[in-house]
Amino acid sequence: MTPRAPQNRLVAIIGATGTGKSDLAVDIARRYNGEIINGDAMQLYQGLPIITNKISHQEMRGVPHHLLGCIGLEEETWTVGKFVQKALSVIDEIRSRQKLPILVGGTHYYTQSLLFEDALADAPSQNENNGVQDLSILDGPTDAILEKLMEVDPVMADRWHPKDRRKIQRSLEIYLKTGKQASQIYDEQRIKQDVAPENGTPGSNQPVQHGFRPRFPTLVLWVHAPKDVLYPRLDNRVMKMLDQGLLSEVESLNTFRMTSDASTGSPVDQSRGIWVSIGYKEFKYYHSALIEGTISKVELEKLRTAAIESTQAATRQYANRQIRWIRIKFLNALYGAGQRGNTFLLDGSDLSKWEERVLWPATEVTNHFLSDHFLPDPRTLSTVASEMLAPKRDYDLSQRPELWKKRVCELCGTIAATENDWNLHVKSRRHRRAVGTKKHQENHIAERRDDPESLRMEPTGESVDILESHMDLISEQSSPK
Numbered sequence: 001m002t003p004r005a006p007q008n009r010l011v012a013i014i015g016a017t018g019t020g021k022s023d024l025a026v027d028i029a030r031r032y033n034g035e036i037i038n039g040d041a042m043q044l045y046q047g048l049p050i051i052t053n054k055i056s057h058q059e060m061r062g063v064p065h066h067l068l069g070c071i072g073l074e075e076e077t078w079t080v081g082k083f084v085q086k087a088l089s090v091i092d093e094i095r096s097r098q099k100l101p102i103l104v105g106g107t108h109y110y111t112q113s114l115l116f117e118d119a120l121a122d123a124p125s126q127n128e129n130n131g132v133q134d135l136s137i138l139d140g141p142t143d144a145i146l147e148k149l150m151e152v153d154p155v156m157a158d159r160w161h162p163k164d165r166r167k168i169q170r171s172l173e174i175y176l177k178t179g180k181q182a183s184q185i186y187d188e189q190r191i192k193q194d195v196a197p198e199n200g201t202p203g204s205n206q207p208v209q210h211g212f213r214p215r216f217p218t219l220v221l222w223v224h225a226p227k228d229v230l231y232p233r234l235d236n237r238v239m240k241m242l243d244q245g246l247l248s249e250v251e252s253l254n255t256f257r258m259t260s261d262a263s264t265g266s267p268v269d270q271s272r273g274i275w276v277s278i279g280y281k282e283f284k285y286y287h288s289a290l291i292e293g294t295i296s297k298v299e300l301e302k303l304r305t306a307a308i309e310s311t312q313a314a315t316r317q318y319a320n321r322q323i324r325w326i327r328i329k330f331l332n333a334l335y336g337a338g339q340r341g342n343t344f345l346l347d348g349s350d351l352s353k354w355e356e357r358v359l360w361p362a363t364e365v366t367n368h369f370l371s372d373h374f375l376p377d378p379r380t381l382s383t384v385a386s387e388m389l390a391p392k393r394d395y396d397l398s399q400r401p402e403l404w405k406k407r408v409c410e411l412c413g414t415i416a417a418t419e420n421d422w423n424l425h426v427k428s429r430r431h432r433r434a435v436g437t438k439k440h441q442e443n444h445i446a447e448r449r450d451d452p453e454s455l456r457m458e459p460t461g462e463s464v465d466i467l468e469s470h471m472d473l474i475s476e477q478s479s480p481k
Helices: 021-033 080-096 110-116 120-126 142-152 154-159 165-178 182-194 227-245 246-264 280-292 297-336 352-372 383-388 420-426 429-450 452-456 459-480
Strands: 010-014 035-040 101-106 218-224 343-347
Touching: 010 021, 010 110, 021 035, 021 101, 021 218, 021 352, 035 080, 080 101, 080 110, 080 165, 110 297, 142 154, 142 165, 154 165, 154 182, 154 420, 165 182, 218 297, 218 352, 218 383, 227 297, 246 280, 280 297, 297 343, 343 352, 343 383
Parallel strands: 010 101, 010 218, 035 101, 218 343
Antiparallel strands: none
8 A cells, every 4th residue: 555645755856867867756756646846947947848858748647747847938047045935835735735745856956955944045035025135136247246245245255166156146145135144144054053953853764963954854866877877878868859859949049039139139148047058059059050051061060060069078067067966965965964864876777677776666765754664774775875875075065164265276377166176177187287387487497597608698688679679770761761
């Protein structure tokens, strides 16, 4: 007999793009009388099912889906605070129908902020409608937002990379809506964590440690596939997107953009919102060349190949960022909240064994979770689970302000917002090349200093100026009058 979902339970399904999260969510929903909440920022937009990789109506198999295709193309993606507000409202509606809410999506900072009541996403609710501050600056250029943030909250302004629009925007939004600095809210949050009572939540099997307080008991199912399996799968998906009509969606976006530019008198900002979705920005130049028909077939095919390769690379990079977020931020937050026993990794590397390695284990632990039974040790599900369920590092940088050290490379001009970014930069080819060039210049100067003869033979700046002036005079005298 399928257990009835306790009213305050939630199942969250996470993982990199292309791992089968949506399919698993539908299977769990059908077995346990659930409804699904979208947690993917790009899938909030109306239309564009190919570019945003939305689940099709047929694939939903009758399961209600929420927060899917609910905002217009002209809108920015929701801030994390707005997503949390909307998602909590939907969760309450689902529970009012005695159904199980199931969150699924790849925007993991949305998921993480929804699961914990102490998350910074809750800040606007303290004074959401104060009406004192003008929020229009949040739609302006990133430089202007950063300048304002530097004025009102220099600690947070110095925390972020100057091109990290989402984080800069969010920090200023918190101040404008609450009247409190985001850095101050972080400090208050850490104090709460330090004094949090050591009691767990139902179904967690573990006490709360220092960390965020969970909003409600949550079962986390992480569908995972290693890079050597996932990357070819993602590359193939890009080719399928082309076959399914990717270029027609690029055309519709271009048409929308040109219409908007003409009606508003100003160009659409393509640095954010739907315009940064993977697939549009990579193919827009090829599509324009295809429509204009002004270049040869050979050059056109080169553009097409470059667009495909760029889209495939961007998709692989996105999947890698998602996995890094889970292992560095999400696992630390979950474990710090006493949810180690509620977090399960499912091996989705072999699609031919999906039922055996993903569906059946997920069904079993969900059944235990909803029945309020003790859950098995997540590390025992598979070898890959025992390896990947260990956080990549034992802290979340956002909770360690003493490690917030933005640095600028004097040689390259590169800005590193974290110690890890700095270490990656100093190991990069660009930086090593710059160091080598500087050493070569220093060695050359030292050699000249040690060899007085070379100094006498090499013209000084003053002698070069005199010679150039003399040559100019000769040129003027010899030129026809």
